[in-house]
Amino acid sequence: MLQWLPENVSTFGQGVDNLFTLIYWITVVVFIAVMATLITFLIKYRHREGHRAEYIEGSTTLEIVWTAATTLIVFGLAMLSLPQWNKIKSPTDFPENPDVVVQVSGKQFNWDMTYPGPDNELGTDDDLELENELHVPVDAVVHIRLTAEDVIHSFFVPQLRLKQDALPNRFIDVWFKAIKAGRYEIPCAELCGFGHSGMLGYLNVHTQADYDAWVKERWPQ
Amino acid sequence: MHDNEHASHHHEESFIRKYIFSLDHKMIGKQFLIYGLIMFFVGGGLALLFRWQLAYPEKPLPVIGASPQYLEEGEVVTGVDKMWERIYESEKEEWLEVNMPNGVIEPAFYNMLFTMHATIMVFFVVVPILVGAFGNFLIPLMIGTRDMAFPVLNMLSFWLAVVAAIVMAIGFFVPGGHAAAGWTGYAPLSSDPQWTGVDWGQNLWAISLLIQGFSSLVGSINYITTIINMRAPGMTFFRMPLVIWSLFIVAILLLLAFPVLSSALALLIFDRLAGTTFFTATAEGGGDPLLWQHLFWFFGHPEVYILILPGMGIASELIPVFSRKPVFGYRSMVYAMIAIAFLGWIVWGHHMFQSGMRPALGSAFMTTTMLIAVPSAIKTFNWLGTMFRGSIRFTTPMLHAIAFVSMFVIGGLSGIYMANTPVDIFIHDTYYIVAHIHYVVFGGSLFAIFGGIVFWFPKMYGRYMNDTLSKIHFWLTFAAFNCTFFPMHILGVGGHMRRISNPMQYEFLQTFEGMNIFITMSAFTLGFAQLILVFNFFWSIYRGKVAEKNPWHVNTLEWEAPTPVPHGNFGQIPTVYRGPYEYSVPGEEADWIPQAQPEHVPATSGD
Numbered sequence: 001m002l003q004w005l006p007e008n009v010s011t012f013g014q015g016v017d018n019l020f021t022l023i024y025w026i027t028v029v030v031f032i033a034v035m036a037t038l039i040t041f042l043i044k045y046r047h048r049e050g051h052r053a054e055y056i057e058g059s060t061t062l063e064i065v066w067t068a069a070t071t072l073i074v075f076g077l078a079m080l081s082l083p084q085w086n087k088i089k090s091p092t093d094f095p096e097n098p099d100v101v102v103q104v105s106g107k108q109f110n111w112d113m114t115y116p117g118p119d120n121e122l123g124t125d126d127d128l129e130l131e132n133e134l135h136v137p138v139d140a141v142v143h144i145r146l147t148a149e150d151v152i153h154s155f156f157v158p159q160l161r162l163k164q165d166a167l168p169n170r171f172i173d174v175w176f177k178a179i180k181a182g183r184y185e186i187p188c189a190e191l192c193g194f195g196h197s198g199m200l201g202y203l204n205v206h207t208q209a210d211y212d213a214w215v216k217e218r219w220p221q
Numbered sequence: 222m223h224d225n226e227h228a229s230h231h232h233e234e235s236f237i238r239k240y241i242f243s244l245d246h247k248m249i250g251k252q253f254l255i256y257g258l259i260m261f262f263v264g265g266g267l268a269l270l271f272r273w274q275l276a277y278p279e280k281p282l283p284v285i286g287a288s289p290q291y292l293e294e295g296e297v298v299t300g301v302d303k304m305w306e307r308i309y310e311s312e313k314e315e316w317l318e319v320n321m322p323n324g325v326i327e328p329a330f331y332n333m334l335f336t337m338h339a340t341i342m343v344f345f346v347v348v349p350i351l352v353g354a355f356g357n358f359l360i361p362l363m364i365g366t367r368d369m370a371f372p373v374l375n376m377l378s379f380w381l382a383v384v385a386a387i388v389m390a391i392g393f394f395v396p397g398g399h400a401a402a403g404w405t406g407y408a409p410l411s412s413d414p415q416w417t418g419v420d421w422g423q424n425l426w427a428i429s430l431l432i433q434g435f436s437s438l439v440g441s442i443n444y445i446t447t448i449i450n451m452r453a454p455g456m457t458f459f460r461m462p463l464v465i466w467s468l469f470i471v472a473i474l475l476l477l478a479f480p481v482l483s484s485a486l487a488l489l490i491f492d493r494l495a496g497t498t499f500f501t502a503t504a505e506g507g508g509d510p511l512l513w514q515h516l517f518w519f520f521g522h523p524e525v526y527i528l529i530l531p532g533m534g535i536a537s538e539l540i541p542v543f544s545r546k547p548v549f550g551y552r553s554m555v556y557a558m559i560a561i562a563f564l565g566w567i568v569w570g571h572h573m574f575q576s577g578m579r580p581a582l583g584s585a586f587m588t589t590t591m592l593i594a595v596p597s598a599i600k601t602f603n604w605l606g607t608m609f610r611g612s613i614r615f616t617t618p619m620l621h622a623i624a625f626v627s628m629f630v631i632g633g634l635s636g637i638y639m640a641n642t643p644v645d646i647f648i649h650d651t652y653y654i655v656a657h658i659h660y661v662v663f664g665g666s667l668f669a670i671f672g673g674i675v676f677w678f679p680k681m682y683g684r685y686m687n688d689t690l691s692k693i694h695f696w697l698t699f700a701a702f703n704c705t706f707f708p709m710h711i712l713g714v715g716g717h718m719r720r721i722s723n724p725m726q727y728e729f730l731q732t733f734e735g736m737n738i739f740i741t742m743s744a745f746t747l748g749f750a751q752l753i754l755v756f757n758f759f760w761s762i763y764r765g766k767v768a769e770k771n772p773w774h775v776n777t778l779e780w781e782a783p784t785p786v787p788h789g790n791f792g793q794i795p796t797v798y799r800g801p802y803e804y805s806v807p808g809e810e811a812d813w814i815p816q817a818q819p820e821h822v823p824a825t826s827g828d
């Protein structure tokens with residue numbers, strides 16, 4: 001099952017995959033145990049002439065045992081995931097001093113990427129707007145200011161294990177640090193109208209040298 | 222049947238009173254059942270249409286699609302090509318031309334198809350059958366009374382549901398098409414026509430659901446009143462069958478949850494027709510798209526438990542009967558359902574982890590959601606415990622109950638992945654969610670429905686369903702169901718988004734083409750299998766073998782009533798002496814003791 005996960009290329013992605021794997025094994029074991037019990041019962045206690053069911057109304061001990069066991073497992077899982085979740089989504093936990101800041105805005109049916117340019121200010125003359133192409137350096141902290149112009153979209157980069165809805169008139173910050181250069185797809189994951197299917201941008205993760213060259217080409221001064 | 226002779230010497234009822242504007246809870250139950258089955262075919266048909274598109278994107282549909290020659294060279298070769306030729310030549314904008322030119326599904330039409338598929342399945346199939354059909358048929362019979370507390374309200378509830386279905390059906394044919402913003406209708410896509418081009422379709426969608434909401438409200442008030450006030454002598458709350466408990470709890474959930482949806486729908490209609498901006502964030506302030514999501518899911522999560530609790534109730538009837546054993550931990554089963562009903566109100570945010578809601582809230586909702594998995598697990602263990610040391614009979618209803626338990630286990634376990642916020646970042650809005658939904662609602666609720674239909678059919682119609690056909694239906698459905706929906710977990714793990722009409726537009730989804738084709742073929746098999754059910758159902762109403770009064774040797778009161786059940790149900794109202802699951806009591810000769818059998822009289826087999 002897990003081999004179907006797309007390759008992970010973000011720093012926090014491994015944490016997500018580890019949780020995924022942990023839950024996978026817990027659920028596989030529980031599933032097999034429950035099914036094995038069920039099938040054993042079905043075979044062993046099938047109706048046979050002359051045999052009568054045993055009158056059992058329940059067992060308080062068992063009820064307590066399985067309630068407690070399940071509670072412990074699910075609570076344990078919740079506790080394990082809290083730090084991971086905060087690391088990815090809580091703005092207060094983001095790495096400070098990002099290397100790149102980009103505003104990404106979803107609109108029917110494109111991703112608009114706005115770079116603040118050398119002055120690091122959005123809304124100035126040196127801003128650069130690109131349609132559907134996001135360029136970042138590898139091994140660098142990228143902050144994205146996510147918003148939308150019309151309806152809700154969702155910024156999804158499977159290989160980064162990152163997904164966040166983009167809302168009109170709201171700015172939501174997300175971050176990532178890619179660890180492998182390459183070109184990755186940015187599908188929209190939230191239904192946004194008839195062009196939702198095929199609303200697709202690209203994340204270009206460059207080596208530092210390539211990225212510097214790209215910056216130079218855009219802002220020659 | 223000696224004690225039921227004077228059952229109902231009422232006057233002969235007119236055809237209209239008896240079959241159409243019936244006040245009899247049993248007839249209303251059957252009306253809801255047939256209503257639900259018809260809508261099941263509408264909802265299923267829509268799904269097959271979009272499944273075709275997912276397997277063969279941009280290819281013409283079978284049967285009504287144009288031939289390759291026509292597509293490439295405009296050369297008319299088949300009768301269907303002629304039809305398309307005529308459509309294109311006509312002055313009018315034909316419905317087919319707008320939605321599927323040449324038989325190829327347009328993206329906007331695709332959105333409408335899955336929106337209406339889910340809307341119909343949730344609001345017009347599963348709830349009407351579980352709550353409307355089983356609730357109406359079973360509640361008065363199983364608690365030992367002659368009818369619902371408010372028969373006229375009961376009739377109103379059914380006919381409101383019919384009006385809602387008609388309004389919903391009209392939506393398919395209005396200009397701009399039907400609602401296409403998903404069954405969850407997220408604003409502002411749903412609240413402003415400019416984003417979809419859908420005009421009256423979305424309005425009718427909202428109006429129809431408002432009407433359906435009234436129908437549910439009226440029904441639930443009736444159920445609650447009936448269960449509280451009209452139980453037979455001796456039928457204490459803790460002697461009630463678990464299916465009645467589940468319907469009681471569901472009625473309370475419906476009563477409290479639906480008004481929230483109704484309010485949200487009313488605001489949506491204001492936004493669309495009166496220019497308000499409840500769900501639109503404007504520069505000057507105004508509303509908030511997330512408001513819709515909070516309102517929708519505050520209703521929506523209790524709603525998904527409304528979809529499963531009666532299924533759990535049905536399984537809890539079938540498993541003891543066919544294991545010839547008391548239900549394991551009756552009280553813990555009741556408390557688990559009550560716990561689900563309470564916890565169900567504080568988990569809605571798990572649908573909104575990635576919505577932009579504060580991340581700290583996400584953590585809180587993760588914790589409550591993990592908690593709600595506990596009562597679900599308790600129920601599963603109790604079903605297993607019920608089979609332990611039983612004497613299991615593999616009747617068709619039992620097969621469905623076993624399928625229910627195993628499919629529910631898969632659906633519950635997949636819920637854990639999604640409840641986990643970091644993992645949900647990846648699988649939210651992918652086919653993983655679609656797999657989860659279908660394991661709980663199809664694998665869960667629908668298998669319970671099928672089992673319940675076969676089980677109670679003899680009491681409903683006085684005849685058996687054909688068992689060979691029922692078994693073929695079961696095995697085909699079970700196999701095709703798993704082939705259709707299990708692979709969707711894999712698609713989800715691969716990142717395959719839900720609600721996209723053409724996965725082949727994405728590089729990273731290319732590998733899933735074969736799997737999508739496999740899923741579609743399984744889905745068609747699954748659809749075909751349901752034809753067997755419906756044929757068997759209607760054929761058996763007229764031609765089935767005549768059933769005896771209590772063919773499965775069940776303890777609960779509905780089997781005390783004569784078959785077919787007369788108006789007024791019982792000759793004399795039965796008195797209840799014990800709980801519903803006294804099977805294989807030591808020292809008793811028979812392996813069952815009906816609830817209504819006085820103490821110290823050995824049980825006889827049903828006549």
Ligand code: HEM
Nearest residue numbers: 525528529571572594597633636637639640649658661662
């Ligand atoms: C063990 C218990 C369960 C847990 C932990 C659980 C958890 C979840 C979570 C976290 C989601 C949201 C996932 C997302 O969108 O990212 C979800 C979606 C859903 N669940 Fe469950 N669930 C459970 C049982 C059920 C049951 C019993 C039903 C219904 C019969 C159900 C029906 C649904 C539906 C219909 C959705 C999808 C709604 C949509 O987005 O269209 N779930 N579940």
Ligand SMILES: [Cu+2]
Nearest residue numbers: 188190192196
């Ligand atoms: Cu989209």
Ligand SMILES: [Cu+2]
Nearest residue numbers: 522525569571
């Ligand atoms: Cu939920």
